[in-house]
Amino acid sequence: MEAMKGLLLLSLCALLVLFGSADRGGDVALGDLPSDSVSTQIPLSLGGSDNHYPYVTAMVEGIRFG
Amino acid sequence: MVDTGDFASVSLSSEALDQLPVKPKGRRVHRDATGALLRVRTFVLPTLRLGGLELHDVPGIENLTSPYDDDGTIGAALLGRFNALFDYRGGAITLFRRGARPETIDEPGWFVFPLPDPLTLPVRFDPLDRTYSIGLDSGCGSTLVPAKSSLGRALYTNLGEADAQRVTDSLTGETVLLYHVDHCLLDDAYDLDPTTCAVSGRPGYLGNGLMGYDVFWHNTVFFDQAESEMWLRPAQE
Numbered sequence: 001m002e003a004m005k006g007l008l009l010l011s012l013c014a015l016l017v018l019f020g021s022a023d024r025g026g027d028v029a030l031g032d033l034p035s036d037s038v039s040t041q042i043p044l045s046l047g048g049s050d051n052h053y054p055y056v057t058a059m060v061e062g063i064r065f066g
Numbered sequence: 067m068v069d070t071g072d073f074a075s076v077s078l079s080s081e082a083l084d085q086l087p088v089k090p091k092g093r094r095v096h097r098d099a100t101g102a103l104l105r106v107r108t109f110v111l112p113t114l115r116l117g118g119l120e121l122h123d124v125p126g127i128e129n130l131t132s133p134y135d136d137d138g139t140i141g142a143a144l145l146g147r148f149n150a151l152f153d154y155r156g157g158a159i160t161l162f163r164r165g166a167r168p169e170t171i172d173e174p175g176w177f178v179f180p181l182p183d184p185l186t187l188p189v190r191f192d193p194l195d196r197t198y199s200i201g202l203d204s205g206c207g208s209t210l211v212p213a214k215s216s217l218g219r220a221l222y223t224n225l226g227e228a229d230a231q232r233v234t235d236s237l238t239g240e241t242v243l244l245y246h247v248d249h250c251l252l253d254d255a256y257d258l259d260p261t262t263c264a265v266s267g268r269p270g271y272l273g274n275g276l277m278g279y280d281v282f283w284h285n286t287v288f289f290d291q292a293e294s295e296m297w298l299r300p301a302q303e
Contacts, residue, residue, distance in 0.1 A: 033118060033148075033163060034118060034120075037118055038162060038163055038166045039160050039161060039162040039163070039166060039168075040117035040118035040119050040160065040161050041117060041158050041159075042116055042117035042119075042158060042159045042160070042161065043157055043158055044068065044154070044157055044158055044159050045157065047136075048067075048207060049207075050207055052207035052278070052279040052283075053067050053069075053136075053204070053205065053207060053279075054067065054152070054154065054204055054282070055067055055136065056068055056116065056117075056140065056159060058114060058115065058116050058140065059113075059114070059115040060078075060082075060086060060111055060113070060114050060115075061086050061088065061111065061112065061113060063085055063086065065078075065082060065137040065138065066136075066137055
Protein backbone atom coordinates (compact mmCIF):
# COMPACT_ATOMS: atom_id res chain seq x y z
CA MET A 1 0.00 0.00 0.00
CA GLU A 2 2.81 2.39 0.93
CA ALA A 3 4.62 1.52 -2.28
CA MET A 4 1.46 2.31 -4.24
CA LYS A 5 1.13 5.67 -2.48
CA GLY A 6 4.77 6.44 -3.26
CA LEU A 7 4.26 5.54 -6.90
CA LEU A 8 1.16 7.71 -7.08
CA LEU A 9 3.04 10.63 -5.53
CA LEU A 10 5.91 10.21 -7.99
CA SER A 11 3.46 10.14 -10.89
CA LEU A 12 1.78 13.31 -9.65
CA CYS A 13 5.16 15.02 -9.34
CA ALA A 14 6.07 13.98 -12.89
CA LEU A 15 2.79 15.37 -14.20
CA LEU A 16 3.34 18.62 -12.33
CA VAL A 17 6.82 18.95 -13.81
CA LEU A 18 5.51 18.12 -17.28
CA PHE A 19 2.52 20.45 -17.32
CA GLY A 20 3.97 23.04 -14.97
CA SER A 21 6.78 23.60 -17.43
CA ALA A 22 4.38 24.06 -20.33
CA ASP A 23 5.04 27.51 -21.64
CA ARG A 24 3.98 29.71 -24.46
CA GLY A 25 7.29 29.38 -26.26
CA GLY A 26 7.68 33.10 -25.91
CA ASP A 27 11.41 33.32 -26.40
CA VAL A 28 12.35 36.50 -28.18
CA ALA A 29 14.28 36.62 -31.41
CA LEU A 30 17.33 38.87 -31.70
CA GLY A 31 17.87 41.46 -34.42
CA ASP A 32 16.02 44.41 -35.77
CA LEU A 33 15.10 46.49 -38.75
CA PRO A 34 18.01 48.07 -40.62
CA SER A 35 19.19 51.16 -38.73
CA ASP A 36 17.96 53.50 -41.49
CA SER A 37 14.45 51.97 -41.56
CA VAL A 38 11.42 52.76 -39.46
CA SER A 39 9.30 50.02 -40.98
CA THR A 40 9.25 47.14 -43.40
CA GLN A 41 6.30 46.08 -45.51
CA ILE A 42 5.80 42.36 -46.06
CA PRO A 43 3.45 41.28 -48.85
CA LEU A 44 0.84 38.79 -47.69
CA SER A 45 -1.58 36.48 -49.40
CA LEU A 46 -4.61 34.82 -47.89
CA GLY A 47 -4.54 31.03 -48.01
CA GLY A 48 -5.61 27.85 -46.29
CA SER A 49 -8.67 25.82 -47.18
CA ASP A 50 -10.94 28.88 -46.96
CA ASN A 51 -8.52 31.72 -47.76
CA HIS A 52 -8.75 32.95 -44.19
CA TYR A 53 -5.10 32.75 -43.15
CA PRO A 54 -2.34 35.36 -43.78
CA TYR A 55 0.76 33.95 -45.47
CA VAL A 56 4.09 35.70 -46.03
CA THR A 57 7.41 34.61 -47.49
CA ALA A 58 10.38 34.13 -45.17
CA MET A 59 13.99 33.27 -45.93
CA VAL A 60 15.49 30.84 -43.45
CA GLU A 61 19.13 29.94 -43.90
CA GLY A 62 18.93 30.82 -47.57
CA ILE A 63 15.84 28.67 -48.17
CA ARG A 64 12.66 30.42 -49.20
CA PHE A 65 9.50 29.38 -47.34
CA GLY A 66 5.96 30.45 -48.07
CA MET B 67 1.42 31.80 -41.79
CA VAL B 68 1.43 34.91 -39.63
CA ASP B 69 -0.26 33.71 -36.46
CA THR B 70 -0.75 36.12 -33.59
CA GLY B 71 -2.19 33.22 -31.58
CA ASP B 72 1.04 31.24 -31.74
CA PHE B 73 3.12 32.29 -28.77
CA ALA B 74 6.44 31.15 -30.22
CA SER B 75 8.69 33.36 -32.37
CA VAL B 76 8.74 30.79 -35.15
CA SER B 77 7.16 27.38 -35.58
CA LEU B 78 8.24 25.16 -38.46
CA SER B 79 6.69 22.00 -39.82
CA SER B 80 8.76 18.83 -39.49
CA GLU B 81 9.23 18.81 -43.29
CA ALA B 82 10.51 22.42 -43.33
CA LEU B 83 12.80 21.73 -40.38
CA ASP B 84 14.27 18.69 -42.16
CA GLN B 85 15.32 20.93 -45.09
CA LEU B 86 17.43 23.16 -42.86
CA PRO B 87 20.96 22.64 -41.55
CA VAL B 88 19.56 23.08 -38.07
CA LYS B 89 19.65 20.46 -35.36
CA PRO B 90 16.82 20.39 -32.83
CA LYS B 91 18.19 21.22 -29.38
CA GLY B 92 15.70 19.51 -27.16
CA ARG B 93 12.07 18.96 -26.35
CA ARG B 94 9.59 20.82 -24.24
CA VAL B 95 5.86 21.07 -23.60
CA HIS B 96 4.20 23.93 -25.48
CA ARG B 97 0.68 25.24 -24.95
CA ASP B 98 -1.16 26.55 -27.99
CA ALA B 99 -3.87 29.23 -28.08
CA THR B 100 -6.67 26.67 -27.73
CA GLY B 101 -5.15 25.29 -24.54
CA ALA B 102 -3.79 22.10 -26.09
CA LEU B 103 -0.49 20.86 -24.68
CA LEU B 104 2.03 19.72 -27.28
CA ARG B 105 5.39 18.07 -26.82
CA VAL B 106 7.63 19.77 -29.38
CA ARG B 107 11.27 19.85 -30.49
CA THR B 108 13.08 23.18 -30.07
CA PHE B 109 15.75 24.72 -32.28
CA VAL B 110 17.51 28.02 -32.98
CA LEU B 111 17.65 29.52 -36.48
CA PRO B 112 20.90 31.41 -37.12
CA THR B 113 19.15 33.83 -39.51
CA LEU B 114 15.61 34.60 -40.63
CA ARG B 115 14.67 37.32 -43.13
CA LEU B 116 11.20 38.72 -43.33
CA GLY B 117 10.80 41.66 -45.69
CA GLY B 118 13.57 44.09 -44.72
CA LEU B 119 13.88 42.52 -41.30
CA GLU B 120 16.84 40.27 -40.52
CA LEU B 121 16.80 38.36 -37.26
CA HIS B 122 19.50 36.25 -35.69
CA ASP B 123 19.46 33.35 -33.26
CA VAL B 124 15.72 32.97 -33.57
CA PRO B 125 14.30 30.41 -31.14
CA GLY B 126 11.71 28.14 -32.70
CA ILE B 127 9.60 25.08 -32.11
CA GLU B 128 8.51 22.26 -34.35
CA ASN B 129 4.88 22.66 -35.40
CA LEU B 130 3.27 19.26 -35.01
CA THR B 131 -0.36 20.23 -35.36
CA SER B 132 -1.00 22.47 -38.36
CA PRO B 133 -3.87 20.99 -40.36
CA TYR B 134 -2.73 22.92 -43.42
CA ASP B 135 0.05 22.35 -45.86
CA ASP B 136 2.18 25.24 -44.69
CA ASP B 137 5.84 25.49 -43.80
CA GLY B 138 5.29 27.08 -40.44
CA THR B 139 4.20 30.18 -38.59
CA ILE B 140 5.60 33.53 -37.51
CA GLY B 141 4.23 34.00 -34.01
CA ALA B 142 3.53 36.50 -31.28
CA ALA B 143 6.95 36.50 -29.61
CA LEU B 144 8.48 37.82 -32.83
CA LEU B 145 5.60 40.07 -33.91
CA GLY B 146 5.30 41.51 -30.40
CA ARG B 147 8.69 43.16 -30.72
CA PHE B 148 7.25 45.55 -33.29
CA ASN B 149 4.23 47.69 -33.91
CA ALA B 150 2.34 45.84 -36.61
CA LEU B 151 -0.22 46.92 -39.20
CA PHE B 152 -2.38 44.15 -40.69
CA ASP B 153 -3.95 45.19 -43.97
CA TYR B 154 -5.51 42.11 -45.55
CA ARG B 155 -7.24 43.99 -48.34
CA GLY B 156 -4.08 45.90 -49.14
CA GLY B 157 -2.19 42.60 -49.17
CA ALA B 158 0.51 43.54 -46.67
CA ILE B 159 1.68 43.42 -43.10
CA THR B 160 3.92 46.29 -42.05
CA LEU B 161 6.25 46.04 -39.06
CA PHE B 162 7.32 49.31 -37.41
CA ARG B 163 9.87 50.05 -34.78
CA ARG B 164 8.16 50.36 -31.39
CA GLY B 165 7.04 53.94 -31.06
CA ALA B 166 6.55 54.38 -34.80
CA ARG B 167 3.11 54.46 -36.37
CA PRO B 168 1.74 54.41 -39.92
CA GLU B 169 1.10 57.81 -41.47
CA THR B 170 -2.53 56.85 -42.02
CA ILE B 171 -3.10 56.75 -38.26
CA ASP B 172 -3.78 60.51 -38.36
CA GLU B 173 -6.61 60.04 -40.84
CA PRO B 174 -10.22 59.88 -39.60
CA GLY B 175 -12.07 56.61 -39.12
CA TRP B 176 -9.91 54.82 -36.57
CA PHE B 177 -11.22 53.33 -33.33
CA VAL B 178 -8.66 52.77 -30.58
CA PHE B 179 -8.95 50.22 -27.80
CA PRO B 180 -6.71 49.37 -24.84
CA LEU B 181 -5.08 45.96 -24.91
CA PRO B 182 -4.81 44.87 -21.26
CA ASP B 183 -2.76 41.90 -22.40
CA PRO B 184 -0.66 42.02 -25.55
CA LEU B 185 -3.26 40.35 -27.74
CA THR B 186 -6.52 40.27 -25.81
CA LEU B 187 -9.24 42.89 -25.64
CA PRO B 188 -12.54 43.30 -23.78
CA VAL B 189 -15.60 42.41 -25.86
CA ARG B 190 -19.31 42.37 -24.99
CA PHE B 191 -21.71 40.14 -26.87
CA ASP B 192 -25.42 40.87 -26.90
CA PRO B 193 -27.44 39.51 -25.17
CA LEU B 194 -24.81 38.55 -22.57
CA ASP B 195 -24.44 41.03 -19.73
CA ARG B 196 -20.74 40.90 -19.02
CA THR B 197 -17.49 41.69 -20.80
CA TYR B 198 -15.22 38.91 -22.00
CA SER B 199 -11.50 38.97 -22.60
CA ILE B 200 -10.95 37.77 -26.16
CA GLY B 201 -7.66 36.93 -27.86
CA LEU B 202 -6.98 38.20 -31.36
CA ASP B 203 -5.70 35.27 -33.36
CA SER B 204 -4.85 35.74 -37.03
CA GLY B 205 -4.40 31.96 -37.18
CA CYS B 206 -8.06 31.45 -36.24
CA GLY B 207 -10.09 31.04 -39.42
CA SER B 208 -13.41 31.45 -37.62
CA THR B 209 -15.01 34.70 -36.58
CA LEU B 210 -15.04 33.64 -32.95
CA VAL B 211 -14.11 30.52 -31.02
CA PRO B 212 -15.39 30.94 -27.46
CA ALA B 213 -13.76 29.13 -24.60
CA LYS B 214 -16.09 26.26 -23.84
CA SER B 215 -16.05 26.81 -20.09
CA SER B 216 -16.90 30.55 -20.10
CA LEU B 217 -18.25 32.32 -23.15
CA GLY B 218 -19.34 29.09 -24.83
CA ARG B 219 -21.34 28.07 -21.75
CA ALA B 220 -22.88 31.55 -21.47
CA LEU B 221 -24.04 31.46 -25.09
CA TYR B 222 -25.47 27.98 -24.60
CA THR B 223 -27.25 29.06 -21.40
CA ASN B 224 -28.69 32.25 -22.88
CA LEU B 225 -29.44 31.18 -26.40
CA GLY B 226 -29.90 27.45 -26.06
CA GLU B 227 -29.45 24.75 -28.61
CA ALA B 228 -32.56 25.75 -30.56
CA ASP B 229 -30.85 28.93 -31.74
CA ALA B 230 -27.75 27.09 -32.82
CA GLN B 231 -26.84 25.34 -36.00
CA ARG B 232 -24.79 22.15 -35.89
CA VAL B 233 -21.70 22.34 -38.10
CA THR B 234 -18.45 20.45 -38.50
CA ASP B 235 -15.38 22.28 -37.21
CA SER B 236 -12.96 22.53 -40.14
CA LEU B 237 -9.97 22.20 -37.84
CA THR B 238 -10.92 19.31 -35.59
CA GLY B 239 -13.70 17.60 -37.54
CA GLU B 240 -15.91 17.59 -34.45
CA THR B 241 -19.53 18.69 -34.51
CA VAL B 242 -19.95 22.06 -32.84
CA LEU B 243 -22.69 24.60 -32.32
CA LEU B 244 -22.79 27.74 -34.43
CA TYR B 245 -24.48 30.79 -32.92
CA HIS B 246 -25.36 34.10 -34.52
CA VAL B 247 -24.68 36.99 -32.18
CA ASP B 248 -26.49 40.20 -33.06
CA HIS B 249 -23.97 42.61 -31.61
CA CYS B 250 -20.30 42.26 -30.74
CA LEU B 251 -19.23 45.43 -28.97
CA LEU B 252 -15.73 46.62 -28.34
CA ASP B 253 -15.59 48.98 -25.40
CA ASP B 254 -19.24 49.93 -26.09
CA ALA B 255 -17.99 52.09 -28.94
CA TYR B 256 -17.74 49.90 -31.98
CA ASP B 257 -20.03 47.14 -33.13
CA LEU B 258 -17.47 44.85 -34.65
CA ASP B 259 -19.70 42.85 -36.94
CA PRO B 260 -23.45 42.50 -36.61
CA THR B 261 -23.38 39.10 -38.30
CA THR B 262 -20.76 37.65 -35.98
CA CYS B 263 -21.10 33.91 -35.45
CA ALA B 264 -19.73 31.89 -32.59
CA VAL B 265 -18.54 28.32 -32.77
CA SER B 266 -18.51 26.54 -29.45
CA GLY B 267 -16.04 23.71 -29.27
CA ARG B 268 -12.50 23.81 -28.01
CA PRO B 269 -11.67 24.89 -24.48
CA GLY B 270 -9.82 28.10 -25.37
CA TYR B 271 -6.86 29.48 -23.53
CA LEU B 272 -6.09 33.03 -24.62
CA GLY B 273 -8.75 34.76 -22.52
CA ASN B 274 -12.37 33.66 -22.89
CA GLY B 275 -12.01 32.79 -26.53
CA LEU B 276 -10.40 33.72 -29.82
CA MET B 277 -11.45 36.07 -32.60
CA GLY B 278 -9.92 35.53 -35.97
CA TYR B 279 -10.38 36.09 -39.64
CA ASP B 280 -13.36 38.44 -39.76
CA VAL B 281 -11.77 41.02 -37.47
CA PHE B 282 -8.79 41.23 -39.80
CA TRP B 283 -10.79 41.06 -43.03
CA HIS B 284 -13.33 43.72 -42.12
CA ASN B 285 -10.79 46.11 -40.56
CA THR B 286 -7.29 47.40 -40.96
CA VAL B 287 -5.72 46.46 -37.62
CA PHE B 288 -2.77 48.23 -36.01
CA PHE B 289 -1.14 46.88 -32.85
CA ASP B 290 0.76 49.55 -30.93
CA GLN B 291 2.82 47.44 -28.55
CA ALA B 292 4.50 50.39 -26.83
CA GLU B 293 1.16 52.03 -25.94
CA SER B 294 -0.71 48.71 -25.39
CA GLU B 295 -3.37 49.78 -27.86
CA MET B 296 -5.16 48.25 -30.78
CA TRP B 297 -6.41 50.50 -33.57
CA LEU B 298 -9.19 49.40 -35.91
CA ARG B 299 -10.37 51.10 -39.06
CA PRO B 300 -13.29 49.51 -40.90
CA ALA B 301 -12.22 48.43 -44.37
CA GLN B 302 -13.98 49.94 -47.37
CA GLU B 303 -16.47 47.30 -48.52
